[in-house]
Amino acid sequence: MPERIAATVACVLPVAMLAAWLLKMLTRSEKAQDDLPPALPECPLRVISPFFRRRFDFLRRGFELSGEPIFRFKLLRSTVVAVSGAPGRRDFFTSRNLDLGAGFRALSGTIPMLPGVTSDLDPTKVATIYRRLASVQNTANLERLIPRILEDIRHVAETWGTSGTFSPFDEIPKVTFQTNLRCLAPSELADDPALADRLRTLYNVLDTSTTPASVLLPWFPGPSAVRKVLSTKRIHDIISAAVDARIKGHVLPQDDALQPMLDSGDDRAVIIGASAASPLHFIMGLLVAGSRSTGTTASWLVTFLAGHPAWQAKARSEIELLLSSCSTPGEAAYPRDTNAPTAPSRSLAQLASALASIPLTAWESHTPVLDAVIRETLRLAQPHTALRQNTSSAPVHIAGKAVPPGAFAVYPFADGHLSAELFPEPWRFDPGRAQSKLPFAWVGWGAGANACLGQRLARLELKLVAAVLLLGFELAVVGEGGRVLGGAEVPRPDWNDALHCRPAAECSLRYRRVAGWPQER
Ligand code: HEM
Numbered sequence: 001m002p003e004r005i006a007a008t009v010a011c012v013l014p015v016a017m018l019a020a021w022l023l024k025m026l027t028r029s030e031k032a033q034d035d036l037p038p039a040l041p042e043c044p045l046r047v048i049s050p051f052f053r054r055r056f057d058f059l060r061r062g063f064e065l066s067g068e069p070i071f072r073f074k075l076l077r078s079t080v081v082a083v084s085g086a087p088g089r090r091d092f093f094t095s096r097n098l099d100l101g102a103g104f105r106a107l108s109g110t111i112p113m114l115p116g117v118t119s120d121l122d123p124t125k126v127a128t129i130y131r132r133l134a135s136v137q138n139t140a141n142l143e144r145l146i147p148r149i150l151e152d153i154r155h156v157a158e159t160w161g162t163s164g165t166f167s168p169f170d171e172i173p174k175v176t177f178q179t180n181l182r183c184l185a186p187s188e189l190a191d192d193p194a195l196a197d198r199l200r201t202l203y204n205v206l207d208t209s210t211t212p213a214s215v216l217l218p219w220f221p222g223p224s225a226v227r228k229v230l231s232t233k234r235i236h237d238i239i240s241a242a243v244d245a246r247i248k249g250h251v252l253p254q255d256d257a258l259q260p261m262l263d264s265g266d267d268r269a270v271i272i273g274a275s276a277a278s279p280l281h282f283i284m285g286l287l288v289a290g291s292r293s294t295g296t297t298a299s300w301l302v303t304f305l306a307g308h309p310a311w312q313a314k315a316r317s318e319i320e321l322l323l324s325s326c327s328t329p330g331e332a333a334y335p336r337d338t339n340a341p342t343a344p345s346r347s348l349a350q351l352a353s354a355l356a357s358i359p360l361t362a363w364e365s366h367t368p369v370l371d372a373v374i375r376e377t378l379r380l381a382q383p384h385t386a387l388r389q390n391t392s393s394a395p396v397h398i399a400g401k402a403v404p405p406g407a408f409a410v411y412p413f414a415d416g417h418l419s420a421e422l423f424p425e426p427w428r429f430d431p432g433r434a435q436s437k438l439p440f441a442w443v444g445w446g447a448g449a450n451a452c453l454g455q456r457l458a459r460l461e462l463k464l465v466a467a468v469l470l471l472g473f474e475l476a477v478v479g480e481g482g483r484v485l486g487g488a489e490v491p492r493p494d495w496n497d498a499l500h501c502r503p504a505a506e507c508s509l510r511y512r513r514v515a516g517w518p519q520e521r
Pocket of ligand 1: 286387447451455
């Protein structure tokens with residue numbers, strides 16, 4: 001009998017504690033304040049799932065319901081202020097007291113805090129990481145990386161065979177994960193396909209295990225929280241084994257991103273670890289910051305080009321022009337001998353090496369079509385909501401409304417990017433469209449103090465991926481039953497999928513390897 005009572009208490013007590021805690025959270029009253037934005041008339045418990053699972057719809061509906069460009073709601077105990085409109089955008093991106101790291105830690109929950117694995121960083125260490133990321137992106141290093149990135153793209157592309165159909169949202173991120181690994185991690189990892197694949201799978205587990213519970217109740221050991229902790233630990237173990245092998249001299253010094261950090265005596269935790277507080281710490285953190293966005297952008301870049309033949313042709317001609325202007329007289333830049341029985345895989349290798357002859361300055365300054373296509377892709381398929389916390393002790397004012405100390409402010413990029421006023425027919429993919437001159441209307445790389453720190457590298461990677469795919473393959477978007485889709489028929493990005501913007505409608509890429517360029521197209 002006493003055992004039965006003890007068992008019942010053991011079952012009921014945690015549930016009762018959780019219920020009491022929830023009640024306390026939900027009944028906490030806010031300090032009355034005149035300049036607070038209007039509150040959403042919803043029970044705090046009912047906003048949790050939409051905020052995390054269908055954020056685009058939730059915020060759009062909130063602006064409609066409140067009838068204001070700014071409204072507030074509660075996520076358990078936290079006040080969150082959602083911001084839109086020109087004055088709101090300006091104040092959001094220019095406020096000095098809205099902290100990206102704190103907002104990211106509390107509302108994104110990508111990386112759990114694990115003693116010895118992830119930690120917060122002091123400002124000096126953050127500055128070191130910024131410096132190292134800047135070195136990765138200096139001109140000499142990017143020049144050095146171009147042939148390696150192209151070889152990585154070629155290797156992944158060869159696994160696709162000569163023709164077929166695939167989901168761009170599954171296959172293209174494999175390419176960009178590999179290229180980011182090449183640029184940011186020890187080369188021992190980028191050179192080992194099995195380890196690289198394992199790391200990619202573990203990062204995917206981190207992404208897909210983010211649930212409302214794992215973010216709002218990080219101390220609660222639910223199944224997704226446990227999966228996250230395990231994957232974080234495994235990622236850490238793989239990366240630290242590679243770093244330690246180098247430190248102990250089991251592997252010779254390499255020409256990669258790790259070596260200068262070791263040579264400068266950087267703190268091992270800064271090199272390896274990930275920060276739960278911000279997308280930092282070099283290898284683990286930057287792979288999170290960079291891989292997901294580069295993968296999503298590259299997937300849509302290729303999909304839009306495949307579905308818009310006129311832009312595809314313009315982009316291809318631009319790269320062909322670069323190729324022909326970079327080949328030395330009398331030398332074929334890329335297989336021109338159409339009589340030779342060119343094996344398709346050989347032709348991809350030749351393509352990669354021909355593209356490697358194009359200098360960085362040409363990729364950066366002589367590709368107006370690719371620049372316009374990337375800009376339009378970032379406008380139309382970047383489902384980002386910027387997250388910030390007011391870490392100061394005074395309210396921060398956004399368009400005249402207060403974000404109280406400790407509260408969060410969130411800005412959905414859809415506000416500007418999908419606005420019909422700023423971008424007429426906003427869902428139409430049109431890289432030739434006139435650009436809005438209004439500040440912060442387009443924030444594809446972020447804006448203000450927190451603009452993307454990896455954009456030079458990301459831009460280069462996107463162009464190299466586009467070049468190999470456009471010159472190495474014939475591409476088309478196909479929908480249900482293999483029907484080719486073009487222009488307005490290409491499915492819309494679904495902004496509720498905050499990771500990939502993967503469309504709700506079926507959408508695949510049909511590809512066929514081109515044996516030689518330009519004659520055999
Ligand atoms: C196409 C690829 C990428 C896109 C579209 C992108 C976009 C962005 C955006 C919009 C922000 C600002 C976020 C906000 O305000 O909430 C940001 C920040 C950041 N990005 Fe990127 N990014 C890309 C690739 C990369 C890569 C490859 C790296 C690193 C190698 C990187 C490192 C960072 C870092 C460290 C920050 C935080 C800056 C800070 O704390 O102030 N990004 N990125």
